[in-house]
Amino acid sequence: MIRGVTASPVTVLAGGVGGARFLQGVIDVVPPDRVVVIGNVGDDVEPHGLHVSPDLDTVLYTLTGWIDETQGWGVRGDTDRALERARELGADAWFWLGDLDIGLHLARTEALRRGEPLSAVTARLAERLGLPLRLIPATDDRLRTMIDTPDGEIEFQTYYVRHHHADRVTGIRFDGAELARPAPGVIEALRDAAAIVVAPSNPLISIAPILAVPDVRMLLASRSAPCVAVSPIVGGRALRGPAADMLESLGHEASPAGVAAIYAGLIDVLVIDERDADLAERVEAHGIRPVVADTIMRDAASRERLARAALDAAGAIA
């Protein structure tokens, strides 16, 4: 199945729900121990003093079977005794936290407060939960996605969860990015990769915070491995979340062509959906080879097909 004898990693840049579901397909196509995920930490948040890494957690929970499939986040069947109590006691608890989920945040927060880097904590949580692949946060340094709106700049989760991503987005800034260094393992995962894949995550708020780490962007721009992205925009719409509105309000086109413009210079191939096949030439105009596929992840089979299309385009599978 795997081309050659190299154990070079297949490195995936991934955000939350879409990225995690895509990864389920990836590990059906390449051995999980060959997969390294560079995860987004721009949407990390500290509700009530707990350090929550929503995108890392979604990858952790999805790939270990703990995920609440309906929501796409949180732990299946979790209770909310602590949060309900906090609310009864007057807390403005707008960020949902289940009891088991709080357990994970307690473990992470304690370790971070002891001075352990996020990447080390993440590796331990991954090992304890039985994550089959390697998950590395893009950086151990503080990097936060800030959303500019007509009413001023707000933290990402305030925009996304508290305001239900209803604000018009007039700008995005990655606070701390200039000084952020890649977490241990990130440089090797990009430099030694057999293939690099950008998951079908929101380019502006899931992938851009990863690329905002200067060394990550530099390594991707000077990559030797092929880099394939999967468009999260299909038929002018995002399959989940506010990507389409956000692209438009920031002057991009809400289409695979708009995605291609954003990733120009960083990727070789863009997998676009069949219904966007007419945009192939416009993708090509950005120096990116378009690959047309069914990109809708309905079930395990379609996730695997999409992963196979992306990895095949990257030459990572025979």
Add this chain to the structure above:
Amino acid sequence: MIRGVTASPVTVLAGGVGGARFLQGVIDVVPPDRVVVIGNVGDDVEPHGLHVSPDLDTVLYTLTGWIDETQGWGVRGDTDRALERARELGADAWFWLGDLDIGLHLARTEALRRGEPLSAVTARLAERLGLPLRLIPATDDRLRTMIDTPDGEIEFQTYYVRHHHADRVTGIRFDGAELARPAPGVIEALRDAAAIVVAPSNPLISIAPILAVPDVRMLLASRSAPCVAVSPIVGGRALRGPAADMLESLGHEASPAGVAAIYAGLIDVLVIDERDADLAERVEAHGIRPVVADTIMRDAASRERLARAALDAAGAIA
């Protein structure tokens, strides 16, 4: 029942379990809305980033019926889903936190992180839980009890919970005390009190951190109201906790006479147990009037009797 027409408060300095049980007796003797409790914050701790105020919480839970009577702390019937999960994920979770209890800590931590003072948070939690009396932390400033041991100085809860108070105590220091100011309401509660009562709490780790706030000690030394303390040492032993060993290892006598020596100049009366009646003269030698009573709090009736003895000695009841 109440002497005079004044609404001057009965002000009680209290620590955790013993203090809270004594307060149950106090509100059977004087109307709860006349009672102001100045609570200990020296044993506050931040496990996993959550701000826990164990002594304040024990008063909150005990006086609102939420307390786990068997343990003397925590919420009756609480589950520990979050903490168990944290442990499964490798957290060194030595400080027990139930799920409902975590809810309270989430609410407190969130408010403190917003910049709200601990006294304001405590007042809101008290109101939501239906606390019948007024509970004020001694200070809103950071004050932490540090325990010196042959192996070095450790935080109070490390000594008390993690090490099961097994270390020999060679010194006690109240970090931050020099600069700590009384929380809003504390000065009035001491200055305008009809009576001041020091609950049967550990003098060295429950009451001393309150007295370590310079203005509190000064106000108590220059009090106009009578001040009555109840000895937590009976027959040479503490009824709960490490008070007796601690008194001895710090060169005090583990007896009401030792307690009298510590409180000399700050109290007018010491309520001592019947079985310590022979020590009355030695208490008197410190300029403190001994009052002999049954000080064992077995049940509601004995708590009320003890409170009545203390308040009667203070002239706070007819």
